[in-house]
Amino acid sequence: MTAATRxxxxxxxxxxxxxxxxxxxxFPLFWLYTSGFKIPSDFLSYDFRLFPSQWxxxxxxxxxxxxxxxxxxxxxSSVVQSVYATLTVASVALVLSLFTNSAAAYVFARLNFKxxxxxxxxxxxxxxxxxxxxxxxxxxxxxxxxxxxxxWGLTLPGVPYVWSIFFYRQFYLSVPRSLEDAARVDxxxxxxxxxxxxxxxxxxxFVIMGISVFQGFWNSYIWxxxxxxxxxxxxxxxxxxxxxxxxxxxxHYLIAGSALASVPLIVLLVVFQxxxxxxxxxxxxx
Amino acid sequence: MQKTxxxxxxxxxxxxxxxxxxxxxxxxxxxFALLTVFIAAPLxxxxxxxxxxxxxxxELVFVGFNTYGxxxxxxxxxxxxxxxxxYALVIVPSQIIIAFLLASLATKLRRRFGAFFKxxxxxxxxxxxxxxxxxxxxxxxxxxxVFNAILSAxxxxxxxxxxxxxxxxxxxxxxxxxxxxxxxxVVWAGLxxxxxxxxxxxxxxxxxxxxxxxxxxxxxxxxxxxxxxPGLKNVFVYVLVSLIVSSVQVFEIPYIMTGKGQIxxxxxxxxxxxxxxxxxxxxxxxxxxxxxxxxxLALLSSIIFRVISSEKSEA
Numbered sequence: 172m173t174a175a176t177r178x179x180x181x182x183x184x185x186x187x188x189x190x191x192x193x194x195x196x197x198f199p200l201f202w203l204y205t206s207g208f209k210i211p212s213d214f215l216s217y218d219f220r221l222f223p224s225q226w227x228x229x230x231x232x233x234x235x236x237x238x239x240x241x242x243x244x245x246x247x248s249s250v251v252q253s254v255y256a257t258l259t260v261a262s263v264a265l266v267l268s269l270f271t272n273s274a275a276a277y278v279f280a281r282l283n284f285k286x287x288x289x290x291x292x293x294x295x296x297x298x299x300x301x302x303x304x305x306x307x308x309x310x311x312x313x314x315x316x317x318x319x320x321x322x323w324g325l326t327l328p329g330v331p332y333v334w335s336i337f338f339y340r341q342f343y344l345s346v347p348r349s350l351e352d353a354a355r356v357d358x359x360x361x362x363x364x365x366x367x368x369x370x371x372x373x374x375x376x377f378v379i380m381g382i383s384v385f386q387g388f389w390n391s392y393i394w395x396x397x398x399x400x401x402x403x404x405x406x407x408x409x410x411x412x413x414x415x416x417x418x419x420x421x422x423h424y425l426i427a428g429s430a431l432a433s434v435p436l437i438v439l440l441v442v443f444q445x446x447x448x449x450x451x452x453x454x455x456x457x
Numbered sequence: 458m459q460k461t462x463x464x465x466x467x468x469x470x471x472x473x474x475x476x477x478x479x480x481x482x483x484x485x486x487x488x489f490a491l492l493t494v495f496i497a498a499p500l501x502x503x504x505x506x507x508x509x510x511x512x513x514x515x516e517l518v519f520v521g522f523n524t525y526g527x528x529x530x531x532x533x534x535x536x537x538x539x540x541x542x543x544y545a546l547v548i549v550p551s552q553i554i555i556a557f558l559l560a561s562l563a564t565k566l567r568r569r570f571g572a573f574f575k576x577x578x579x580x581x582x583x584x585x586x587x588x589x590x591x592x593x594x595x596x597x598x599x600x601x602x603v604f605n606a607i608l609s610a611x612x613x614x615x616x617x618x619x620x621x622x623x624x625x626x627x628x629x630x631x632x633x634x635x636x637x638x639x640x641x642x643v644v645w646a647g648l649x650x651x652x653x654x655x656x657x658x659x660x661x662x663x664x665x666x667x668x669x670x671x672x673x674x675x676x677x678x679x680x681x682x683x684x685x686x687p688g689l690k691n692v693f694v695y696v697l698v699s700l701i702v703s704s705v706q707v708f709e710i711p712y713i714m715t716g717k718g719q720i721x722x723x724x725x726x727x728x729x730x731x732x733x734x735x736x737x738x739x740x741x742x743x744x745x746x747x748x749x750x751x752x753x754l755a756l757l758s759s760i761i762f763r764v765i766s767s768e769k770s771e772a
Contacts, residue, residue: 304751
C-alpha cells in the first residue's frame with residue numbers, strides 16, 4: 172500500500188465517522204420537526220417511516236383551535252394562554268434581572284463603602300449553592316408569603332442571579348475610568364453615572380445574559396409544576412407535558428407542541444448566534 | 458480646564474464625607490432583597506428547620522441531627538446518589554469523546570461552514586428538558602420507535618444468516634437499559650455546549666506548535682498526544698468537573714421519558730427530592746436531603762472554582 176492510498180483510506184474513515192456522528196446529532200431534530208406534520212395514526216404505526224405518510228399542519232392548528240381543555244389539558248387552560256403566560260413571566264423576569272443584577276455589578280465594580288467585601292462574599296457564596304437544593308426551601312418561603320399560584324411566585328425567585336452579576340462586573344471593570352471622571356467633574360452622582368454611562372454601554376453583556384435568562388424562563392418546568400396549577404398561569408412546558416399520560420399519549424399534540432415551543436429559541440439562536448457563542452466561550456473561561 | 462484642581466478637591470472631600478454608601482445601598486437594594494428572600498433566607502430557614510420535627514401542625518420538636526441520620530441511613534437516598542453517579546460515569550466520557558470528535562471536525566471546515574456548524578451543533582442546547590424528553594420518548598418507543606426500527610434493520614443480515622430474529626427492546630421500561638436511553642438523550646442535549654468549549658480550546662493552541670512538529674517529522678498521532686491533548690488540559694478539566702456536577706443533577710429528561718414509575722433506575726438525587734417533596738407530608742426529610750445533596754454538589758462546584766482560579770493565575 173502506498174502512502175497516498177493510506178492517506179486516502181484514513182480520510183475516508185474520518186469522513187465516515189464524522190458523517191455518522193453529525194447525522195446522529197441532527198436526526199432527533201429532524202425527527203421532531205417532521206413528526207409534527209404526521210397524521211395521528213402515523214404515530215401508532217409499527218412500520219418505520221422516515222417521513223409522514225401524509226403531510227398535515229392540523230396538529231399545529233389543532234393546538235390552537237381544538238377544544239383541548241378538560242379533555243387532555245386541565246380545565247380552562249389553553250396553549251395560547253400558556254404561551255402568553257410564559258412570555259409575560261419570561262419578559263418581566265428578564266427586565267428585572269438585567270436591571271437589578273447590573274446595578275449590583277456596577278456597585279461591586281466601581282463604588283466603595285465599608286463592608287463591601289462582606290456583602291460581596293454574601294453574594295458569592297450563594298453562587299455555589301446548586302439551584303435544585305434551594306427549590307424545596309424556596310417553595311416553603313414562597314408558600315408562606317402567599318405567593319404560590321401567583322405571577323410573582325413564578326417570576327421573582329429566578330431573578331437574583333449572582334453569576335450574571337459576576338459577568339457584568341467583569342465587563343464594567345474594563346470600562347475606562349476617564350469616561351466616568353468627566354461626568355463626575357460635571358457633578359453627576361453615582362446613580363446617575365450608572366444610568367447615563369454604564370447602562371447604555373451594557374448592550375453586549377445584556378444580550379448575552381438576557382438570552383440565557385429568557386431561555387431559562389421559557390424552558391422552565393420543575394418550578395412551575397411545583398408551584399402553579401392555576402390554568403391562567405400554566406407555563407408552556409408544563410402544559411405540553413399533559414399530552415403525555417398513562418391513559419394514552421396524544422402523540423400528535425405532544426410532538427407538535429414541543430416543536431412549537433422550541434421555535435422561538437431557535438430563532439433567537441440564529442439571530443443572536445455571535446452573542447450566544449461568545450457567551451459560551453466566556454462561561455468556559457471564567 | 459483651569460478649574461480642575463478645585464473640582465478634584467471638591468469631589469474628594471465629598472468622597473471622604475459621604476463615601477459611596479448611599480448610592481451603593483440604593484443600587485444594591487433590589488438585588489440584595491431578592492437574593493435574601495429567595496435564596497439566602499430559604500437556606501437559613503431550612504438549616505434551622507432541619508433540626509426540628511413537625512409531628513403535627515403548629516408543633517415543633519427539637520430533634521437535633523436526627524433527621525440527618527435518617528437521611529444518611531436511608532438506602533433509597535444512597536440509591537438515588539448512586540444513580541446520579543452512574544449517569545455521570547456514562548454521560549461524561551461519552552460527551553467528552555464525541556464533543557472532541559465534533560470539535561476537531563469543525564476545525565477542518567472552511568470559515569462559512571464553520572459558522573453554520575457552530576449554530577447547528579448548539580441547537581439542542583437551547584431546547585428545554587421537556588422537549589428533549591419528548592423527542593427521545595418518541596425515538597425510544599418499544600414498538601413504534603425509530604431506534605428499534607434502525608436496530609432491527611441493522612440486525613437483518615444476521616437474522617438472514619440464521620441468528621434469531623430481532624426482538625424489540627423496551628428502552629423506556631426495562632430497568633437494565635432505561636437509564637442508558639436517558640443518558641443518550643442527556644448527552645445529545647448537552648453536546649453542543651461541550652463541543653463549542655472544546656473548539657475554543659483547539660483554536661487557542663498556537664498553530665506554530667503544529668508547524669514546528671511537522672518540520673520535526675511528527676506524525677498525526679504524535680501531534681495529537683503531544684500537542685492537542687496537553688493543550689486542551691484546562692478545557693478538559695473544566696468540562697469534566699462541570700459535566701460531573703450537571704449529570705448528577707439530571708432530572709427533567711428522565712422524568713419525561715420514563716416518568717416517576719422508574720424511581721429506582723432513572724431518577725437521580727433530584728428525582729428523589731422531588732418524589733419526597735410530592736408524597737411526604739412531612740417536608741423536613743426532603744429539606745434535610747436537599748441540604749445533604751447541596752453540600753455534596755457544593756463540594757464538587759468548589760473544585761470547579763479552584764481549578765478555574767488556578768488556571769487564571771497560570772495565565
